[in-house]
Amino acid sequence: MSTALLVVDVQNGFCHPDGSLPRLGRALDGAAAVANTAVAVARAREAGVPVVFTRHVYRPGRVDEGPRLAELSGGLAELHGLELGTRAADVVDELGCTAADLVVDKARFDAFLWTSLDPLLQGLGVTGLVVCGVVTNVCVESTVRAAFMRDYRVTLLEDCCAAMTRRQHEIGVEIMRDIGFAAIASIGGGFTFGALPEAA
Template sequence: MTTIPRENTALIVVDMQRAFFDNDDSLGRSGIDVTPLRDAIPGTVRLVQDARAAGVPVIFTRYVYMPGMVDFGPVRGAKAAERIASNSLGAGTDEIELIPELEARPDEIVIDKSRPSAFYGTRLEPVLNGMGVRNVVICGVTTNICVESTARDAGQRDYGTYVVRDAVAEFTAERNHYALFGIAWSFGEVVDIAEIESAWELETAEAV
């Protein structure tokens, strides 16, 4: 059975923001149906509750672009031009906020980023080092972009890396499958919430 440490571990909750779950926000308005991503909400809520109960620190990430979208990078990818035109995930907009089910507590850290990996161009690594963290449990959206990019960077930095299959979501089942396959093949372990609850000696609960 997989051993998932409780000590020296942090939970990284990737990009559980309004824009990724509400078709009335910019991604939905640009023609990207975000409905499939809602599958990540129940498991992620449960996992955050578990981490708090176990005394495992929770770190949230948000995808946020600076005013004028100056850090968007090359105009490529799904609906890139439309997203720039609509100030998608722009600083100061309501849609960059975490969903109500997952509001960060005052003592929890929120890391803003403008690239898929939570490590790239952010203070995440110094924060983890300062906390004495050597293992990361990762959940959120989307599996094959921001979750996978963060897991790859964590694995390559020699963190024990665990991605939670029932607390992530992707636009298609195929993309979700191959992202988890790649993570398990080379960068970390893919686990279930129940495995974490068992390892952390928590009472297993039904998903919220």
């Protein structure tokens, strides 16, 4: 099975203390998630595993946001939050994402919806995904569900994910695990890319 690491939306807007979401009182509970994700990225690169980053971003003027997402954004537009060309849109520095990396931009929770992610993974010959990122019960879960429905075998790195509360994170992980959308692993538990667990 050919595998890729999919890092979902670990951006300044979500994860940096001065990011647009924390400034709106919507900081994530999971301070170790970014550091753990940096370890996952490093291990993937050492193992020769492709790393794909997604970014949740909007064009200037937010013409691609849509009315329902705008209802949930709660002042994000006034801060130009997650807008292309702003620091909020960038992957956090700790992950070492460069112009040479594979980056897929999206404007919906599901990273497969209206993006090049699926053809990119097919072009890489990927059949298994190791997924991490934010927000556990929103974009991560939406993407894991979509990956499952496209027949990818998914492993979720739970300690490389975060949500607004610990309970929301745990509920998201529980759903993905118990329904069988993903096998659950952790960087802190010694996960390596050489021995992927079987999905539940």
